[in-house]
Each structure stands twice: as C-alpha cells, then as structure tokens.
Amino acid sequence: MTLTAEAMDANGSERETHTPVPLTDPSGWVLHVSHAPEVKRLVVFVHGFMGNALGTWDEFPAGGSVRGWWRQADMLFVKYESTRDNINGVANRLRRNLEFFYPQLHAEVREIDGIKPRADVDTPYEELLLVGHSLGGVILRRSLADAAEDWEQRSTDDESATRPAILDGHVRLFSPAIGGFRAAGILGLLKATLSWSAVEMFVRRASAYTDLQPDSPTLARIRERTERLIQAGHESLRAHIVWANPDNVVLAERYDGDFVDDSWDETNHRSVCKPLQAGFPLPWDFVESGRYE
C-alpha cells in the first residue's frame, strides 16, 4: 500500500493526521482527534485482558495516514485495569461515559488553551463504531445489553426518553472472549501476554479472569440477554466477528443472531487486531465495512 500525495508532507514524510489527547476524565482514556475539515464518525476501541489503551491496537491510530475513511474519524481508546476491574464495572463506566463522546465531540478536546483541533467542532458524528478485542468484546456486549434493557424499560414508561448513544454503534469484534477461555487457555494467555501482569492476575485472583472461564455464569447471562434482545429487534447488538487462526486463548463461538463470522489464517490472539501498512490491512477493512476480506 502506498501513501497518497495528499497524505504526504512537503518534505515527503508521513502526515500525522490526528493528535492523541490523554483525557483527565475518565483518566487513562485517550482520544485521537482528527484535524480533517470534516469528521463523520467516532470509533471506540476497548482492549482485552492485560492489554493497553494504545499498545493493543498498534497501527490502528495511524489509519489516517493511509485512508480517507480514518482521516474522517476520531478514535477513542478506552483504558481499564483488567487485572483489577471487573467486567460489570468497566461496562457500566463505558456505557455511562459514551454519552459524553457521541454524537458530539467531547467537551474536553473541543478547545485546548484556546486552540481548536479543527475548524468545525460542532457538527455531530454520523456514525459510531464499537471495536473490541478479547475481553474488550465481552465488555462491549455487556454495555450494549444493559443499554438496550434500560432503553426498553425507559421508553415504555416515557415515550420521549432519549435513546442511549451506545445503541447507535456498529459492533466489530476481534477474537472476543464471549465464549470464555479454552480449557488450556491460561497457558495460551500466558504465552500471548508474556508479561508480569500474568503473575499479578493470579496474585489478585482477578475477577475478570474468573468470569472468563467457559462455564462462567457471567458469560452465560450476557449471552442469554443479548440473544433475547437481538430477537426482540435490537439490531445494534448484532456483532461482526473475526477470529484469529490459530487462537489458543479463547473459544470461537458467536451468539445466535450475530452476523456470520470468519477467521484469518496466520494470525494469533494478539496479532489479529493489529493492522500493518505493509502487508496486513484487513483489520482496517473489517472495522470500516464489517467485511472480512
């Protein structure tokens, strides 16, 4: 893939199309703000077990340097402590806070020190993409199910109730842990993370790890609720899913009502969500369109 002339600086170097802004609230979240004159969408990224807000996604933030679609996107990278936080806590935080990020540009970045990131900071986004990897997929599904149930209840009581922002989202999941870890998944996870966080996970007896066991009541409940809600007409809960092959960490099971899934050969649990300008653009394509190739 080659860079377009538009995406090059006068000196021939890659243009930096976005500025990462670390947010104070919620702390640790990073919003990559586009400097394009017209921005149409917000893409929200939720990392997985022992992942990082930015590191998990590698070249995703640089998408604007190769594709116009990404130049017209702001990117929100969600951070949480996977060895400490529980699934419900992160899902609730995400659902609650997303209202402040979509459809309007987040207030904290509309102007910093009197300087705007782009001339138009008022036009609302036209679309929302929700992207999760591994545990991040479980968190997104829990947030969506809660938002949909809350919406069902509130709209019954009050016809003028506002629809939760997160329900505008199109869901794209990379090897989500919605079916839990494989029987020997812990070994795969250790090999996939290669980090001392694994020791911390055992020492803390991390609740998220317990909740990702294949027979976990938490996973069963999220699945049962989501399938019921999809059947009741909540289309936004249907997910496009792509699996790594081989994936020795999670079980590859989609929910009834999801779009037909697919797998990418010669990827693994860690690499499946990391696009590369040289040779692996599929993750960008997948987020943009939901297509697998």
Next chain:
Amino acid sequence: MNDAAKFRTAVFRTRYLMPSLNAVLASSDIQPGHNALEAILTGEGLEPLEPSGILSARTATRQAFDLVRCFELMGWFRAGLRRSYFIADIEPGQGSDSSGDALVDLEELEAQLGTLLGTREANGSEDYRDPAYLPWDETAPRMTFGKAFSRSQEEMDGASQELLWRLYFAPGEEWSTGVDLALRFAVDLEEKPNLTVSDSVVDRLAWVLRGGYPSGYGDTPARWRIEWLEGLGGVSSAHQERTRSRSQELFSVRQAIADAAAGLVDDPAAAAHLAAVARLSSLGSATRSSRR
C-alpha cells in the same frame, strides 16, 4: 498543518509538561532535587541529605526523578519541533507551579540537567539538547512521531514510575523496605496458597510485578528509559554498580513471587510456564549486562 501543530503543542503543554513541572515545583524549590540528582549520579550516596536536608531524602529523590522526567519531555518537544509536529511557542520562563507563582526558566533548567546528566557524552553530540536518546527513529517506516511519543507516555504508568524511582533514585532504606515487603509476600503466598490478598497490598507491589523491566521479552515498559539512564555520561561507576546490585535483588524477588504464584494455577503446563517467566527474565538481564 500549522493549526494541527498549534493544537498538539497546546496538548503537550497542558497535559504533559505543566503537570510534570508542577510535580517538580510542588515544594517551590528545585535545589534539593538537583542536589539529590547530583549525589545519585556521582555515587556519593544520599546519606548527607538526611535528616538535616530541607526535604527528606525520599522527597528529594522523588523530585530528582521528576526533574529527569521533565528533561525527557523537553527532549520529546525538541524532536517534535524538528518534525514540525510541534511549534516553538513554549518559551523560557513559561514553567510555573499550580498557583502560577514560581516561574522556571525551562531553557536554563534543561541546560543544567543536560550538563548534570552528561547527555553530550552519551549522545556523541555537542548539543546537550540533542534528543538522540529517544526511542524514535525517523527512518523507521512504522513508527510515526506521534505514535512513539504517545506510547512512551502510556508506558509511564504508576508502576513503571515506581520501578524507575526505586531502581535508580531511591535511598537505600527505601529500596530495602520495598524488597523486604515483596519477599515477605512471596513467603506468605508459598506457605498459604489460599491467602487472600487485598488490592492495596498488590498495589504496593505493582512496581515489582508490572514495571516491565527487567524482563527477557522485547520492548517492555520503562526498558528504554533504564537503558538511557544506564548510558548517561554523568553516571558514575559507583551508581552503575548499585543499580546492578538492585537489579539482581529484583530478579530474586520476582523469581520467588512467580514460584509462589505458580502454585495457584491448576494447569501444570501453565504453572511451569509462569515459573519460567522469571527465569527467562534473569537470562535477559544477564545478556544486557554482558553487553555493557
């Protein structure tokens, strides 16, 4: 691109530089931190600073660490200027504490720290401000400046900061206390596998578990900063020796905790792998030491 560079510079000033300067200026006077940094680098030790110093040795060494972090940030700023990622509107004299009272001449501060740290010698450059030590290669196709900078800041989480401070800046007593706590924890875990550990206890040990280095694996948080600190021209052999000794102690503690934690894993293959992590870490360290 000018507007984008202005915005980035505003983000850099408000989200990175000012909080870092505010940390340095929390006690208004930066001289204790400066003195502590000099004592650390020359290997004189910190004992002369306690207990009669203006600040405790702990506070002074924290301030020394914050000064080095400011120096690193200014390096990022200079590298970003070359790339036109930032624009030059951070003037000397713009550093201030949270009340806006105590002004700092950034250029002078940078010059003082550059001389103290010996960056001329380390960089092989005449310019103490040359940010050649940063983990960013302009010719690397995959690493944009923005990515390199934001990833470097993401890595600098609380555990990484604590690890760097303890390994390179902390007075001996602080180091020993931290290591003893970690060793006691490993023994307790070994003797009582069902031990329930509160989050606050694990939080206090996070620098041992999560600080990333020493680890035998690839690019880990804080690693490049440690290699930079080890390579500075101003670092004495006495300081290097102390750091080497602390690294070895850290390996031992990690090994003990990993062995104890392996007892918590049902899957024997996973338990063996977990225990092996620490041994591989030791090998990684030996490799790095022998290169020096």
